[in-house]
Each structure stands twice: as C-alpha cells, then as structure tokens.
Amino acid sequence: MRRTGLSLLLTLIPAALTAQEIVQNATLRQAIQAYEALDFPRVIVQGRAALRQRLTASERARAEELLGFAFSATNQPDSAIAAFKEAILLDPNRQLDPRRVSPRITGYFNAALGQVLVVRQLKVDTARFVSGTPGSGAAIRFTVTSPARVRTRAISGNNSLLIDSSIVAGTLNLRWNGTLANGDPVPAGNWTIVVDAIGTGQNTYSASQEVQVTAGAVDTVPHLTALPGYTELPETEIPPQSGRPLGIALLYSGFAGAGALALNNGDLGTSTGREIGVAAGAALITGFVMMLKKPAPRPALGNIQYNRLLREQLTRRNNDITQQNAQLRRQVQLTVVPVARGTR
Amino acid sequence: MNRVMVLTSLLAATGASARAQTVLLGVHGALGDYREVSPNLRFRGTGIGGSLALHVGRFSAEGAVTRMSYDPRDKTGGDSSFESSQIDARLGIDVASGLTAEFGLLRRTVDPELSAQEMGAARIGVRYSKLIGPGATVGLRGNYLAGAKFTGEGSAGLAFELGLLVSVGPQNGRYRLTADYGFQRIDRKVGGAKVPIEQSLVRLGVAVGF
Numbered sequence: 001m002r003r004t005g006l007s008l009l010l011t012l013i014p015a016a017l018t019a020q021e022i023v024q025n026a027t028l029r030q031a032i033q034a035y036e037a038l039d040f041p042r043v044i045v046q047g048r049a050a051l052r053q054r055l056t057a058s059e060r061a062r063a064e065e066l067l068g069f070a071f072s073a074t075n076q077p078d079s080a081i082a083a084f085k086e087a088i089l090l091d092p093n094r095q096l097d098p099r100r101v102s103p104r105i106t107g108y109f110n111a112a113l114g115q116v117l118v119v120r121q122l123k124v125d126t127a128r129f130v131s132g133t134p135g136s137g138a139a140i141r142f143t144v145t146s147p148a149r150v151r152t153r154a155i156s157g158n159n160s161l162l163i164d165s166s167i168v169a170g171t172l173n174l175r176w177n178g179t180l181a182n183g184d185p186v187p188a189g190n191w192t193i194v195v196d197a198i199g200t201g202q203n204t205y206s207a208s209q210e211v212q213v214t215a216g217a218v219d220t221v222p223h224l225t226a227l228p229g230y231t232e233l234p235e236t237e238i239p240p241q242s243g244r245p246l247g248i249a250l251l252y253s254g255f256a257g258a259g260a261l262a263l264n265n266g267d268l269g270t271s272t273g274r275e276i277g278v279a280a281g282a283a284l285i286t287g288f289v290m291m292l293k294k295p296a297p298r299p300a301l302g303n304i305q306y307n308r309l310l311r312e313q314l315t316r317r318n319n320d321i322t323q324q325n326a327q328l329r330r331q332v333q334l335t336v337v338p339v340a341r342g343t344r
Numbered sequence: 345m346n347r348v349m350v351l352t353s354l355l356a357a358t359g360a361s362a363r364a365q366t367v368l369l370g371v372h373g374a375l376g377d378y379r380e381v382s383p384n385l386r387f388r389g390t391g392i393g394g395s396l397a398l399h400v401g402r403f404s405a406e407g408a409v410t411r412m413s414y415d416p417r418d419k420t421g422g423d424s425s426f427e428s429s430q431i432d433a434r435l436g437i438d439v440a441s442g443l444t445a446e447f448g449l450l451r452r453t454v455d456p457e458l459s460a461q462e463m464g465a466a467r468i469g470v471r472y473s474k475l476i477g478p479g480a481t482v483g484l485r486g487n488y489l490a491g492a493k494f495t496g497e498g499s500a501g502l503a504f505e506l507g508l509l510v511s512v513g514p515q516n517g518r519y520r521l522t523a524d525y526g527f528q529r530i531d532r533k534v535g536g537a538k539v540p541i542e543q544s545l546v547r548l549g550v551a552v553g554f
Binding site for chain 1: 542544
C-alpha cells in the first residue's frame with residue numbers, strides 16, 4: 001500500500017524533474033535516476049553526496065529540491081521543508097506546478113516559502129507611456145514570501161528614485177511613472193529596478209531587474225476636418241413650385257397702375273395707360289414664366305444656423321487640439337523594456 | 345450730352361477701381377406719353393436710349409439716357425412735334441433686404457426749344473425689389489422730385505415719380521431683359537397759375553452684364 005501511494009505521489013511530479021536543465025554532476029544524475037526508480041533512500045544518500053561536491057547554483061538548487069521531494073515521499077516533513085528552503089534561497093523563482101505536484105509536497109514547499117524571506121518573480125512589464133501622466137507607467141510585480149518592509153527603487157548612475165516603500169507580505173503591484181523628483185522625465189538609458197526587503201529578524205533580501213529606458217516624442221493629435229457623426233446640411237433649399245411669382249408680379253403691377261391712376265392730374269385729362277400696360281404686361285409675363293419655372297434655391301436659415309454652430313464647435317475642438325498638441329510636444333514618451341534579470 | 349459723358353466716365357472709373365462689382369450696359373426702346381398745361385396738349389412718342397448700371401456691395405449707381413420723339417395726339421390743334429432727351433441718374437444704397445434708398449437727378453431737354461418745358465430736378469426716394477424667381481425681380485419705385493426748374497420758369501411744390509421695374513435673365517447676370525416704367529406728375533405753377541406736367545415713360549431693353 002505504501003508503495004502504491006508513493007507511485008501515485010510520483011506520477012504527480014514528473015514535470016518538476018523533467019523540466020530541469022542538463023545535469024553535469026554524475027552523483028546528482030545518479031540521485032535523479034534513483035528518484036525515477038522510486039528508490040528514495042538512495043535519492044537521499046546520493047543527493048547529500050552531490051551537495052558535498054562542487055555544483056553550480058542551479059544544480060545545487062535542484063539537489064535540494066530532489067531531497068525535498070524524497071523527504072516528502074518518506075514522510076520526513078521537517079527535512080523536506082529544510083531542503084525546500086535551501087532550494088528557494090538558491091533559486092527564489094523556483095515554483096512547483098500545482099497541477100502536477102501532489103498537494104502534500106506543495107504544502108511542504110509553501111511552508112518552506114513562509115519560513116524564508118525572498119523576493120520572487122520580480123517582473124517589469126514592457127511599457128510605453130507619457131512621463132508624468134497620472135495612471136500611466138511601467139508595471140512592476142513581485143512577491144515577498146514573508147512580512148517585510150519593502151523598498152522599491154529605480155537606480156541609474158547617481159540617480160536613485162524611490163518608487164515605493166511599504167510593509168507587505170505577498171504579491172505587490174506597483175507602477176513606475178518614470179519621473180525624477182522634480183517631475184522631469186527620467187533620462188534614457190539602462191536603469192535597475194531594485195527591491196530591498198527587510199524582514200522581522202533583520203534578515204534581508206534584494207532582487208533586481210534591469211530595464212532599458214528610451215525617450216521619444218509624444219504623438220500629437222491630428223486636427224479635425226469634421227466632427228465625427230455630424231455632417232453639414234445644405235444651406236439652400238428649393239421651395240415648392242407655386243403661383244407666388246405671378247401673384248407678386250400682379251400685386252406690384254397693381255400698385256403701380258393704381259398709383260399712376262391715383263396720381264393722375266385731372267386737369268390734364270386721362271392717360272391712355274399704354275405705358276403702364278406695357279410695363280405691367282412685362283411684369284405679368286415674367287411672373288407667369290417664373291411660376292412655371294423651377295423656383296430659385298433660397299437660404300435654409302435653420303441649416304445655416306446648424307452649420308454655423310457645427311463650424312464653431314469644430315473650431316473650438318481644433319483649438320483644444322492645438323492646445324493639447326502644444327502640451328504634448330513638451331512631453332516625453334518613455335519606453336521601458338526589461339533587458340536582463342537577476343537577484344543578489 | 346457732355347453731362348452724359350461725364351456721368352458715364354464717372355461710373356466707369358468707379359467701377360474700374362471697385363471689387364466685387366457688377367456692371368450692366370444696356371440699350372432700350374421707349375414709349376412715352378407727355379401732357380402739359382391742359383388736356384389738349386398731349387403728345388405720344390417713341391424713342392431709344394442707353395443705360396449703365398454699376399453695383400458694388402451695398403452701393404449702386406445708374407444712369408440712363410432716353411431720346412424721345414413726341415407727336416401731338418391732336419394733329420388738328422396746331423401743336424408741333426418735338427424731341428426730348430431725358431437723363432436719369434441715381435445713386436443707391438441698400439438699407440434693407442430689397443430696399444434701396446435713392447438719390448439722383450433728372451434732366452429733360454426738348455428740341456426745338458420751347459416746344460415743351462425743359463426741366464431739371466433732384467430726386468430722392470426709395471426702390472423696393474423682390475426676387476420672384478431665379479434671376480427675375482420686380483420692383484416699385486417712388487421718388488420725390490425736389491427743386492424742379494423749368495425753362496418757362498415757375499416752380500413745382502409737388503412733384504412725384506412712380507415706377508415699376510422688371511428685370512429677368514440668367515442667374516449669372518450675363519444679360520438681362522428689363523422693363524422700366526416711370527410716371528411723373530409735376531404740379532408746376534407760374535405766378536399762381538397751374539401749368540401741370542405729366543409724363544409716362546416705359547423703357548423695354550436688354551442689358552449685358554460683365
């Protein structure tokens with residue numbers, strides 16, 4: 001039964017081993033082979049023997065992890081946790097895949113994490129942003145395994161900028177806005193994001209991530225030629241055909257004829273009316289022709305007013321854009337790209 | 345005729361220096377009815393003439409010369425035919441949409457001399473034009489003829505001019521057909537005696553714009 005349980009345990013952790021890099025040390029290789037053969041006592045012996053030899057940091061971390069697995073499999077939790085602690089200190093970013101590793105081993109591993117102070121998974125996202133713009137900046141993420149005062153700084157040459165200082169345990173998300181203390185954009189170049197953690201027992205841990213900062217001009221906003229969703233309306237409209245032209249001609253001719261009749265001097269007799277007749281005839285013919293003709297376009301006052309307001313709004317918007325662009329031209333767009341990663 | 349040339353030159357000079365202007369040069373035929381003193385002294389005539397009009401913004405200037413040949417309507421009365429030359433000059437300023445205030449001069453001469461009254465007067469009044477269709481306007485004119493002078497002396501305390509204007513043509517103003525009717529009533533008095541004058545004149549013409 002015990003053998004069956006161990007087999008089940010092992011089936012849950014193959015990726016933890018298969019994902020490792022090529023091992024140079026022969027003793028460590030023998031320990032791995034023993035683990036694959038489920039010979040846990042020999043894993044412990046070979047693992048301890050390998051640790052007494054000259055190993056790379058990665059090999060050493062792997063040997064400790066192997067011991068942690070073997071102690072877990074043989075029900076030695078204290079030893080397992082101790083081995084995992086060493087593995088974590090050697091490689092703080094080491095993780096177990098909870099889908100492939102048994103909950104018991106994961107539990108021991110998490111217990112080991114809680115007993116050491118390390119800054120894990122420090123990551124700075126690639127970002128492009130306008131320096132000093134509220135809410136913008138490069139995202140910084142990391143996890144502190146134990147409660148500690150954590151100071152996060154950006155360092156380049158003589159510049160050391162405090163990004164955040166807080167007491168935290170767990171994952172912390174920060175944003176670096178890329179400004180100096182006086183509000184100016186940071187100079188372009190290589191910067192190092194340094195996270196210093198000071199634990200309760202005065203134990204400390206530091207992690208860093210180097211980033212490259214480049215500076216560029218901020219894109220300006222193009223001026224508008226039209227307001228989106230709004231189009232100008234025709235400023236003239238053709239009125240419906242009507243008898244109005246003839247009516248007006250008739251009215252005017254009537255005024256002229258009546259006026260001439262009224263002003264006629266009785267002492268001189270009456271006029272034949274030939275001249276007013278000719279003029280009135282010309283007016284009436286003109287009115288009649290115009291009545292049959294397509295009316296002339298007339299100003300559409302509502303549309304003119306609408307277009308005027310639209311143009312005023314467009315002008316106002318473009319003035320705003322001009323001011324906005326003037327401000328943008330004074331700003332600097334920073335691009336932050338992580339270039340290397342390391343811990344110390 | 346010298347005055348006509350001076351007026352024409354003045355209008356042309358003003359037009360040459362102005363911007364956003366319209367110049368209309370026209371010729372016309374005319375029908376007229378002239379009455380003087382009593383119902384027995386009545387003449388009817390025909391004639392021809394020319395006109396020049398200039399519009400610059402709110403301002404306008406018009407000049408027209410009409411040469412008429414009048415014949416007595418009553419051939420048995422012993423009255424003789426005569427010819428008249430009438431010069432009309434007007435300066436206008438648009439004061440409202442379609443409404444124009446006008447100032448100008450009227451001068452009418454006759455040949456042979458003393459066959460009818462020669463006269464001159466200043467004119468002041470308004471013109472109202474209404475667009476009734478594409479390129480077509482009709483209008484009314486009312487002028488007071490002030491300070492009328494006559495060769496036979498006398499004065500006219502009351503002198504009116506009433507007009508009906510028609511103008512039609514393409515909207516680009518390239519050419520226009522015009523009709524211009526004017527009725528004048530001049531209550532002339534000489535030494536307290538009434539010697540009125542009336543004239544009806546209609547001019548039908550064509551004008552070219554450029």
